[in-house]
Amino acid sequence: MVTITQIAAALGITPSTVSRALSGSPRVKEETRLAIEQKAAELGYERNIMASNLRKGRSDIVGVVVPRIHREFFSNVISGAESLLNEAGYSVLICQTHERFEDEVKALRTLRNNRVAGVLLSHAIGSSDSAHIRDILGRDIPLVQFDRVFSDLPGAKVVSNNFQGAYEATAHLVAQGYRRIGTLAGYMSSEAYEQRLVGWRQALLDIGRSAGEEIVFYDTIVPETGREAAMKALSAGCDALYCAGDFSALGAIEALRSCGVRIPQDFGIVGTANESFTALMTPSMSSLALNPYEMGRRAAEAFLNGDDGTIVVPMELKIRESSNHSL
Amino acid sequence: MVTITQIAAALGITPSTVSRALSGSPRVKEETRLAIEQKAAELGYERNIMASNLRKGRSDIVGVVVPRIHREFFSNVISGAESLLNEAGYSVLICQTHERFEDEVKALRTLRNNRVAGVLLSHAIGSSDSAHIRDILGRDIPLVQFDRVFSDLPGAKVVSNNFQGAYEATAHLVAQGYRRIGTLAGYMSSEAYEQRLVGWRQALLDIGRSAGEEIVFYDTIVPETGREAAMKALSAGCDALYCAGDFSALGAIEALRSCGVRIPQDFGIVGTANESFTALMTPSMSSLALNPYEMGRRAAEAFLNGDDGTIVVPMELKIRESSNHSL
DNA sequence: TTGAAAGCGCTAACAT
DNA sequence: ATGTTAGCGCTTTCAA
Numbered sequence: 001m002v003t004i005t006q007i008a009a010a011l012g013i014t015p016s017t018v019s020r021a022l023s024g025s026p027r028v029k030e031e032t033r034l035a036i037e038q039k040a041a042e043l044g045y046e047r048n049i050m051a052s053n054l055r056k057g058r059s060d061i062v063g064v065v066v067p068r069i070h071r072e073f074f075s076n077v078i079s080g081a082e083s084l085l086n087e088a089g090y091s092v093l094i095c096q097t098h099e100r101f102e103d104e105v106k107a108l109r110t111l112r113n114n115r116v117a118g119v120l121l122s123h124a125i126g127s128s129d130s131a132h133i134r135d136i137l138g139r140d141i142p143l144v145q146f147d148r149v150f151s152d153l154p155g156a157k158v159v160s161n162n163f164q165g166a167y168e169a170t171a172h173l174v175a176q177g178y179r180r181i182g183t184l185a186g187y188m189s190s191e192a193y194e195q196r197l198v199g200w201r202q203a204l205l206d207i208g209r210s211a212g213e214e215i216v217f218y219d220t221i222v223p224e225t226g227r228e229a230a231m232k233a234l235s236a237g238c239d240a241l242y243c244a245g246d247f248s249a250l251g252a253i254e255a256l257r258s259c260g261v262r263i264p265q266d267f268g269i270v271g272t273a274n275e276s277f278t279a280l281m282t283p284s285m286s287s288l289a290l291n292p293y294e295m296g297r298r299a300a301e302a303f304l305n306g307d308d309g310t311i312v313v314p315m316e317l318k319i320r321e322s323s324n325h326s327l
Numbered sequence: 328m329v330t331i332t333q334i335a336a337a338l339g340i341t342p343s344t345v346s347r348a349l350s351g352s353p354r355v356k357e358e359t360r361l362a363i364e365q366k367a368a369e370l371g372y373e374r375n376i377m378a379s380n381l382r383k384g385r386s387d388i389v390g391v392v393v394p395r396i397h398r399e400f401f402s403n404v405i406s407g408a409e410s411l412l413n414e415a416g417y418s419v420l421i422c423q424t425h426e427r428f429e430d431e432v433k434a435l436r437t438l439r440n441n442r443v444a445g446v447l448l449s450h451a452i453g454s455s456d457s458a459h460i461r462d463i464l465g466r467d468i469p470l471v472q473f474d475r476v477f478s479d480l481p482g483a484k485v486v487s488n489n490f491q492g493a494y495e496a497t498a499h500l501v502a503q504g505y506r507r508i509g510t511l512a513g514y515m516s517s518e519a520y521e522q523r524l525v526g527w528r529q530a531l532l533d534i535g536r537s538a539g540e541e542i543v544f545y546d547t548i549v550p551e552t553g554r555e556a557a558m559k560a561l562s563a564g565c566d567a568l569y570c571a572g573d574f575s576a577l578g579a580i581e582a583l584r585s586c587g588v589r590i591p592q593d594f595g596i597v598g599t600a601n602e603s604f605t606a607l608m609t610p611s612m613s614s615l616a617l618n619p620y621e622m623g624r625r626a627a628e629a630f631l632n633g634d635d636g637t638i639v640v641p642m643e644l645k646i647r648e649s650s651n652h653s654l
Numbered sequence: 655t656t657g658a659a660a661g662c663g664c665t666a667a668c669a670t
Numbered sequence: 671a672t673g674t675t676a677g678c679g680c681t682t683t684c685a686a
Contacts, residue, residue, distance in 0.1 A: 003663055014673050019665060029671055049440045050381040051663035054678050059377060061420070070406045075397035082396070082423060091437055093388070094421050096409060110418055113376045114388075250607070277607035280577070330679055341657050346681060356655060378679035381662050657686075662679105669674070 002045040010039055022047065053115070062090045062303065063111035065121045067099045072275065073292045074122065077146060080296025081120055088304055090117060101126040108136040118142040118303045120296075123150065142306065146299045147192070156302035157310045158295050162192050165288045165315030166199030169270045170242050172286075172317060174207060176325050178240035178268045182215035182233045184226055184252065186244040196244045196272065220244075226251025234261070240268035240323070246275040246287055253285065253322065268323040274316075283321035290315060329372040337366055349374065380442065389417045389630065390438035392448045394426045399602050400619045401449065404473060407623025408447055415631055417444060428453035435463040445469040445630045447623075450477065455516050469633070473626045474617075475517045483629035484637045485622050489519050492615045492642030493526025496597045497569050499613075499644060501534060503652050505567035505595045509542035509560045511553055511579065513571040523571040523599065547571075553578025561588070567595035567650070573602040573614055580612065580649065595650040610648035617642055 004018040011018075013032070021028045021036040022045075028036075039045075053059040062085050066074040082092045093116065095107030104124045111119055119141055121133070130150035137143055143155040151157070173181050183200045186193030197216065204211035215236050217229035226248030233241055234256070243249035249271030253263055261267050263283055271278060274289030291313050298311050331345040338345075340359070348355045348363040349372075355363075366372075380386040389412050393401040409419045420443065422434035431451045438446055446468055448460070457477035464470055470482040478484070500508050510527045513520030524543065531538035542563050544556035553575030560568055561583065570576035576598030580590055588594050590610050598605060601616035618640050625638050 001663095005663075015664075016666080016674080017672055019663095020672090023665085027671065032671080046436070046440055048381075048442070048663050050377055050386060050442055051678090052665075054375075054377040054381050054662090054680090055664045055666085057678070068406070069396070069409075070399065070402040072397070072399075075402045078421075079395070079397045079423065082421075086422075086433075091420055091422070091441065093418055094405075094409075095418075096406065106413075109373075113373055114418065115375070115377055276602075277604045280604050280608035282609035328679095332679075342680075343658080343682080344656055346679095347656090350681085354655065359655080375679050378662090379681075381664090382679080382681045384662070655686105658684085660681105660683090662681090664678090666677100667675090670672085 001048070002040075002043045003048070004045070007036060007039050007043060007045060010043070011035060058115050058117055060090050061093045061114060061116045062300075063093045063095060063107075063114070063116040063119045065095045065097060065104065065107050065111070065119060065123075067097050067122065067124050069094060069096050073147075073273065073290060076292035077122070077296035077299070080293035081300040082296070084297050084300035084304065088300075097124040097126070099125045101128075101132075105132050105136065108133065112136055112138075112141065116141060118144065120144045120146060120299045120303065122147045142303060144299045144303045146295050148190070154308065156299070156308045158299045158302065159310065159312055160192065160290050160295070161312045161314050162195035163199040163202070165272070165317070166196040166242060166244070167203040168199075168315075168317050169272070169286075169288045170200045170203035172319065173240045173242060173268050173270060173323060174203070174209070176240075176264070176268055176323055180215065180236075180238045181209070181240040181242060181268075182217065182236065182238040184217050184220040184229050184233075184241055184243040184245070184248045186221050186248075187219055193244050196242075200242050220248040222247050223251030223254065227255035230255040231259075234259070234267075239266065241270075243269065243271045246271035246273045246278055246285065249285060249287070249322075250277070250281070253281075253283075263322050264324055268325075270317070270323050272315075274318055278318075279320065286320045286323040287318050288315050289318050328375070329367075329370045330375070331372070334363060334366050334370060334372060337370070338362060385442050385444055387417050388420045388441060388443045389627075390420045390422060390434075390441070390443040390446045392422045392424060392431065392434050392438070392446060392450075394424050394449065394451050396421060396423050400474075400600055400617055403619035404449070404623035404626070407620035408627040409623070411624055411627035411631065415627075424451040424453070426452045428455075428459075432459050432463065435460065439463055439465075439468060443468060445471065447471045447473060447626050447630065449474045452514050452516060469630060471626045471630045473622050475519055478518065481635065483626070483635045485626045485629065486637065486639055487519065487617050487622070487642050488639050489522035489642070490526040490529070492599070492644065493523040493569060493571070494530045495526075495644050496599070496613075496615045497527045497530035499646065500567045500569060500595050500597060500650060501530070501536070503567075503591075503595055503650055507542065507563075507565045508536070508567040508569060508595075509544065509563065509565040511544050511547040511556050511560075511568055511570040511572070511575040513548050513575075514546055520571050523569075527569050547575040549574050550578030550581065554582040557582040558586075561586070561594075566593065568597075570596065570598045573598035573600045573605055573612065576612060576614070576649075577604070577608075580608075580610075590649050591651055595652075597644075597650050601645055605645075606647065613647045613650040614645050615642050616645050 230252035278285040557579035605612035
């Protein structure tokens, strides 16, 4: 392995100058810089990052901690973050928590031991508070949270505009002429689901419609619970549902159709997350899209610029057959 | 940050001894080791990995290079690899190539500069040969290839049983009564696609069917190209397609249905990869499932054990509506 | 069983 | 514009 010392020796100068030249310092004569670059290329020099990092006290690695990398949402966030971080000269170290508190602690420790330049984190369901995160990262490792955030932690937070999105989804159902619009609301332990519920409610209240608890169906995020809830919604007189998740919406559609309810003629459905199957099923499902790639980019940006406010990424309503009378 | 020097000072011994104790050397008196461990815990010591790595000349990071992390297949491979590697004390650094040769070169350079302990690689479509890989990684960074492998490179290779899988998928279409079975073949720069093509051909030849070039459609892996190819396949008299990818198969289904061709009554489709949308779409898509999580584990295993043979992971045909006359 | 000493390759404050 | 110097924190011979 070629070192700057060897380059310096070959050129009869000192390592300092070589170091400066190679890291783009302006304090090197153009002529010297050229000679150095040429010699470096000739010898096939490549900077030893470990030495550089040790000296600088930090690495060019950014840690990304997510519950599960193979979930579409998270892999897209990572993808978005990586695109910006790589451009800026950082590498991305990925850790999965599998939704477990202990794995999250382990991941954060690993990142700290690697003296990462920063951490992008979406915490595990198993982490009920933020103490361990603050303890492990301490003051000197910048943290950016996304999607699932602890608001008592310092640093930037990137979240979706769940209120606004749910509001628009519900307003869309109203505009399509549906009369009684319920909601499959998900888990209230998550701020994201909570905000979607609030958005749904506000959209109805703003036009003088009822938004009572009898048409709110909690803890529904998988097809099975979606199916059951849809049946109850039907009994409660609903003719549309805004669903805080795509999988519960999928269950709802299945259940309704198997009762002979036509979608969208008799009943409208809007899901949330825009999972890839929503566009592919028949009837295709309207869905309130998250924007994971963009969230990843914004998180990376916040880290790179040292920002620390809350960044709200808009959601986008994808109108498809399941809520569209005119199709 | 606490260092071994501080621990040594606090105990009136030398850093050498502390280093030995903390890295589990037997050349330390039990009593001393205990005192050291206690003091380390008390001061909240954590090893500076950068310094350790510099001294040892290598890091505890394993690089994983994939075309795109947000593709289900790859994110599952990574997930599988990570589970084993983390247990063994390695971290995983992920790089995407976006199927581009230049990005692959950049990624491999980054990994080399980080002096990674090893590299798990599935090369980009844009890499038509292996020269750059050998050049950049050289002799001292162990390489394990998976899925898309260059057979002229040293090191372990983890592949799917593409020949066998494609053979079975094609035989299944035959058994379902389809008469003229074409193939959307993908890119021949990849051995995986090549083997699928060979499997398709062999299955047809073995029963005396034609498998001519007029029903082979190359370079089809995204919906758009799948759409176009499906139209040509129809003109060529095909009534079924074995598709070497799920996305081209998806495009094919869309194109065929929009022409009024019924699936599976008029035309049978089998995709490859078992992406999650295949089970959820209507009609659900038959697909030849890869086993990405297992492939990731096997790749990690090969790296950890220093193995270097070829490991074949079986594929599994998931029969769904798109190829099933009896449904 | 422990210590002393050297150095991995790089960077940066300080000098010239 | 370049050189001198010192050291980041750790590991590992070699010596005691």
